[in-house]
Amino acid sequence: NAGVMQNPRHLVRRRGQEARLRCSPMKGHSHVYWYRQLPEEGLKFMVYLQKENIIDESGMPKERFSAEFPKEGPSILRIQQVVRGDSAAYFCASSPVRGTSFIEQYFGPGTRLTVT
Amino acid sequence: KNQVEQSPQSLIILEGKNCTLQCNYTVSPFSNLRWYKQDTGRGPVSLTIMTFSENTKSNGRYTATLDADTKQSSLHITASQLSDSASYICVVSNTGTASKLTFGTGTRLQVTL
Numbered sequence: 033n034a035g036v037m038q039n040p041r042h043l044v045r046r047r048g049q050e051a052r053l054r055c056s057p058m059k060g061h062s063h064v065y066w067y068r069q070l071p072e073e074g075l076k077f078m079v080y081l082q083k084e085n086i087i088d089e090s091g092m093p094k095e096r097f098s099a100e101f102p103k104e105g106p107s108i109l110r111i112q113q114v115v116r117g118d119s120a121a122y123f124c125a126s127s128p129v130r131g132t133s134f135i136e137q138y139f140g141p142g143t144r145l146t147v148t
Numbered sequence: 149k150n151q152v153e154q155s156p157q158s159l160i161i162l163e164g165k166n167c168t169l170q171c172n173y174t175v176s177p178f179s180n181l182r183w184y185k186q187d188t189g190r191g192p193v194s195l196t197i198m199t200f201s202e203n204t205k206s207n208g209r210y211t212a213t214l215d216a217d218t219k220q221s222s223l224h225i226t227a228s229q230l231s232d233s234a235s236y237i238c239v240v241s242n243t244g245t246a247s248k249l250t251f252g253t254g255t256r257l258q259v260t261l
Contacts, residue, residue: 036191072253073253074152074237074250074251074252074253074254075192075237075251076251077249123191123192125191136194136197137194139191139192139193140191141190142189142190142191
């Protein structure tokens with residue numbers, strides 16, 4: 033049973049370009065979470081999605097960031113017009129059921145985004 | 149403001165030695181506390197999860213303690229191995245949904261020969 037998969041593992045973008053990060057949850061998991069880890073900081077929650085639904089996006093920046101989890105295919109975190117401050121590690125996690133505070137989340141290896 | 153603070157920031161120990169990592173939190177209301185291990189270049193992996201009523205929980209050579217009154221937790225690693233070299237992250241959950249996880253910045257542990 034493959035774990036949570038993220039690609040690409042490393043992504044370099046120039047300022048102003050778009051970044052697309054993909055996350056394939058564990059088999060049988062229908063809930064996906066995105067986190068951002070800035071250098072020297074702890075992970076910060078961004079968004080929680082179920083297939084075709086955004087459940088909680090309270091941690092998403094208001095502009096340039098969007099996320100989706102379509103019925104088929106991976107979850108996508110999209111960052112438009114990237115800036116240097118977007119450079120970070122972006123982690124995806126998944127769970128089999130609705131994410132209450134007790135539900136175990138399984139993390140992917142992360143995508144390291146570098147904006148030059 | 150919900151916060152999780154960990155100490156020390158980094159630690160170097162010899163293989164075979166024990167060590168204890170600390171976590172203080174100000175998350176309220178409290179639901180549960182987790183310790184994660186994060187290898188370099190990897191995502192966090194859960195070690196333990198404790199609720200309000202649990203004082204201690206073990207997972208092999210890892211033993212976590214929780215004092216909900218003082219809002220402190222510790223992670224004790226026994227007979228350390230080179231493979232224990234990683235960041236250890238304390239995560240405290242508010243009651244409610246997954247969005248209420250507050251992550252510490254971690255303790256970076258290096259185990260050497």
